[in-house]
Amino acid sequence: MPRGKPVPRPVSVYALLDPVTLKPRYVGHSTRLADRVGIHWCTRHSDRYLPVRAWLASLDEPPPYVVLAADVPFEARYEAEAAWTERLLAEGEDLLNVSIGAKISPQVAASTNAARRRHLAAKRLRERGRRPTRAPRPRLSPEARRQRYVEASRRRRERERLASDAAIVASGVRPPTAATAKTRWALVAAQTEAVAQLLTAISPVRPVREAVATWLGVPGYTATRRLDAARQLLAERETTSEAREVAA
Structure with missing residues (x-):
């Protein structure tokens, strides 16, 4: 039989719990739940800051977790994660999620700039197997490229001249007559x-x-x-x- 694209495995929606209060602090999904929880713990000291990583770095041992929904179809993984995240937020739980499903949360969106939001949106699209759409860049004619090069060279020479004049003034040496x-x-x-x-x-x-x-x-x-x-x-x-x- 010809080899085809592998069939995605079912997804489990989980929640990381606080070791003391046993309240949910983070909601996620994974096809390999035990490995995903281990990855959370191993990357808690990563250079890239995330609220859940900062919380895990303050713990002495891996937190417990609970399965919220099992055998979720792979195509509906983001919808299931978003549903549980919104449900727990409505109940007053203090979650550390940056996004709700495939969309960034309103609290994080209010504190991040537009470039960061575009980056997260493009990342989500790549995870779904889609490519973010980009506006086509206009092609420059040879004459336009030459003019741009001439203008850039003129600006560079002007910067060098200004830097040289500033250095002469700072040194106190009079320019030759x-x-x-x-x-x-x-x-x-x-x-x-x-x-x-x-x-x-x-x-x-x-x-x-x-x-x-x-x-x-x-x-x-x-x-x-x-x-x-x-x-x-x-x-x-x-x-x-x-x-x-x-x-x-």
């Missing part, structure tokens, strides 16, 4: 010319000079680093020449 910047670039140009002459003297071969010129044009290297690199290269050439003379 136009005359200071002109003097600084003149010094960099002079040092760069000195490096070029030094490297040309090291190797007068034309391809090497062209490579040096290309290297000097790479952005990100300051004049001081170029001078240090030139001196290091000169020292390596002298060491190599001495080694060749010794070998000869």
Whole structure:
């Protein structure tokens, strides 16, 4: 016989009782009642806060429980749980349920925000085998995506500029003036010319000079680093020449 979808087992509606007063404190349902009660006790110290978990964490031993309804059809499990929850609440019992059946309780709904309610509703739908409906997101055209990227880049640069200005103001350092910047670039140009002459003297071969010129044009290297690199290269050439003379 072909294998099909397993038939859901009957559900039992239960209530966790207070060990002292034996009054119901929580109503739930499960197809495996003993395992479900054990899970309640084992997850009482979970990071996610629930009123029933906080109550169980205050106990020294697992609470007793009672079966309110047995052999409930699987499709009617939420209706049966909601019926018993509303009945006990009407009798004045202090229950710790966050939801009544498949719906969130009015007391909890009044103290939670809309995002939390949507999360619980989507969770209930997933447990029922259904997917929550979402509004389709409009597809952006390539031009719209490019404009959004340009706008995001502009906002990022503006934030970086404001942060830089705030850091300069906090440090007390005055920003360079136009005359200071002109003097600084003149010094960099002079040092760069000195490096070029030094490297040309090291190797007068034309391809090497062209490579040096290309290297000097790479952005990100300051004049001081170029001078240090030139001196290091000169020292390596002298060491190599001495080694060749010794070998000869």
